[in-house]
Amino acid sequence: MNEIKIFSPATVANVACGFDVLGFCLDSVGDEMVIRKIDKKGIFITKIEGGFDLPEETQLNVAGVSALAMYDVLMPDCGFEIEIYKKIKPGSGIGSSAASAVGSVFGMNELLGRPCTKTQLTEFAVKGEAVASKCEHADNLAPAMFGGFTLVKSMSPLEILQIPTPANLYATIIHPQIEVKTSEARAILPKEVELSNAVTQWANFGSLIHALHTSDFELMKRSLNDVIVEPFRSQLIPHYYEVKNIVLEAGALGVGISGSGPSIFSLSKGVEIANNVADAMKSIYSKTDIDFDIHVTKINTQGIKII
Numbered sequence: 001m002n003e004i005k006i007f008s009p010a011t012v013a014n015v016a017c018g019f020d021v022l023g024f025c026l027d028s029v030g031d032e033m034v035i036r037k038i039d040k041k042g043i044f045i046t047k048i049e050g051g052f053d054l055p056e057e058t059q060l061n062v063a064g065v066s067a068l069a070m071y072d073v074l075m076p077d078c079g080f081e082i083e084i085y086k087k088i089k090p091g092s093g094i095g096s097s098a099a100s101a102v103g104s105v106f107g108m109n110e111l112l113g114r115p116c117t118k119t120q121l122t123e124f125a126v127k128g129e130a131v132a133s134k135c136e137h138a139d140n141l142a143p144a145m146f147g148g149f150t151l152v153k154s155m156s157p158l159e160i161l162q163i164p165t166p167a168n169l170y171a172t173i174i175h176p177q178i179e180v181k182t183s184e185a186r187a188i189l190p191k192e193v194e195l196s197n198a199v200t201q202w203a204n205f206g207s208l209i210h211a212l213h214t215s216d217f218e219l220m221k222r223s224l225n226d227v228i229v230e231p232f233r234s235q236l237i238p239h240y241y242e243v244k245n246i247v248l249e250a251g252a253l254g255v256g257i258s259g260s261g262p263s264i265f266s267l268s269k270g271v272e273i274a275n276n277v278a279d280a281m282k283s284i285y286s287k288t289d290i291d292f293d294i295h296v297t298k299i300n301t302q303g304i305k306i307i
């Protein structure tokens, strides 16, 4: 096999109370990439389609940098061409850079006969993700690579836990078309947090993990709260609290900022409520001059895959 085509999924990071450590994988939204083994040594980005202004220089491209990190360690006797068919808008808050970063290394690993584990591949992908967000974190990379819900237990050494996904859990995501840069959304966060807020957050986080393990939707609903990051980042997203209130009234289990925003995610039990949530979200942004995309999707328990 000298060439493969892959689907690299979009993801939601943080999941309310799990800043920088928790994430989940989306089913119907993702990039496609073609990875090709060639005789000439090196990593070459040969095509980027999708209409976004992304660099084709390997050293500046997220997919290129993660590929180089892997290439430098494995030193294979061949090179690779990478074609990127970008469907996830960069800067939308649903793991656009993570999809590119995991795509190249996953594809190379398949073509080389799978010498690396998924955790090792994620470690290479961290280098690519850091190009886009200016810091190393894996809460979008891990769910894109493994599927389902993932918990980044530690970055050094990288340790990723797969958390069960309850059946019948759906996500609704709205992407208001405004720009929020991850680096800026990180810069506005406080360096220290109040102990009382930390206690609330880790109680919510622990109980969310328990709720995912036990498919306890009522507990999930009481746990999907973020008292540390949301108060700051919500200021960057017009109408955030209007959306949050109407979505909770529509029956969602919880609402939060997807990654560093501007997308807003919500989780629901069943596709019917997830669709009602989509209508509720639309009703807020339709009254403004802000364009938006909306997705209703199952949680993708497989992650990145060959197509």
Ligand code: HSE
Pocket (backbone or CB within 6 Å): 013, 014, 019, 020, 021, 133, 137, 139, 140, 182, 185, 186, 259, 260
């Ligand atoms: N955990 C990251 C953040 C995800 O919220 O900044 C965005 O890349």
